[in-house]
Amino acid sequence: MKKRIISRFTVILFVIGFMVATQYNTINTVDQRDTRDTWEIRQELSREKQIHSELLLEIGSLDETLGKYTGKAAEDPESILQETVEELRNLAGLTEVTGPGITLEVRPSLEAVAMGTEITEIPPDLLVRLVNEVNRFNGIEMAISGQRIVNTTAIRDINGYTTVNGERISTPPFAIAITSGSMEETRKLFSHLTASEMHDDFYIDDLTIAISEPQEQLTLPPFDGDLNTTHLEALEEE
Incomplete structure (x- = not known):
């Protein structure tokens, strides 16, 4: 009988303790406020x-492609298929592209030249940071020392040499060509890179970036390597 009373009493005390702890937690919890300014x-x-705007543009492009297939496929399926293939080749960077753009020249700093400092390969991580900085803008196409940058491009160190698409990048100076969708976007990119903190990062490695004025026409070479299709599978006909 005593054991039963003690058990019940223990359960009641546990419930009361749990409720008190919950109440204390609720009272003392401070609501997290959004401290960001306007x-x-x-x-x-x-x-x-x-x-949101980019998604709408992509949806519109897909709707347009679908409309081409539904409207022309019955009349000229080969033509519409060839057109789609060419669009995909352009998106993949397999074709030459011409448009408004700027050229960056990576070269040794004046201090490094004056002091006779040996200029070595540009560090791969520094080059990756520059590429990421440029890719913040839409519609960008880029070629580093003649090597076209595509979605599968790898920038890394191979046997002590900085490589892009598996090809060694020459010791500075070398050029980086960048095109965008319009002169307006090119001017924005020019202004952004001119004021970018990337200049300080390059200066630490005895390098500087010289940025050309925006150009109306700049041509980039096509990607001439092998695309990695490891995770792609051919769709079998039903």
């Missing part, structure tokens, strides 16, 4: 609107 919130909203 400018930061506006920037976040701008990024979200940009993503």
Whole structure:
């Protein structure tokens, strides 16, 4: 009888303790407030609107492609298929591209030259950071020392040499050509890179970036390597 009373009493005390702890937690929990200022919130909203705009453009492009297939496929299926293949080749960087752009020349700093400092390969991580900085803009195409940058491009160190697409990049100076969709975007990219902190990062490695004025026409070579299709499978006909 005593054991039963003690057990019940223990359960009651456990329940009461749990309720008190929960109440204490609720009272002492401070609501997390959004501490961002108006400018930061506006920037976040701008990024979200940009993503939304990009998605709408992509949906519109896909709808247009679908409309071509449904409207012309019955009349001339080979022509519409060839057109789609060419569009995909352009997206994959397999064709030469010409458009508004700028040229970056990576060269040794004046101090390094004056002091006779030996200029070695540009570090792969520094080159990757530059590529990521440029890719913040839409519609960008790029070629580093004649090597076209595509989705499968690898920038890495191979046996002590910095390589792009498996090809060694020459010791500075070398050029990076960049095109965009319009002169307006090119000017924005020019202004952004001119004021970028990347110059300080390059200077630490005894390098500088010289940026050309925006050009109306700049031509980039096509990607001439093998695309990695390891994870792609051919669709079998039903």
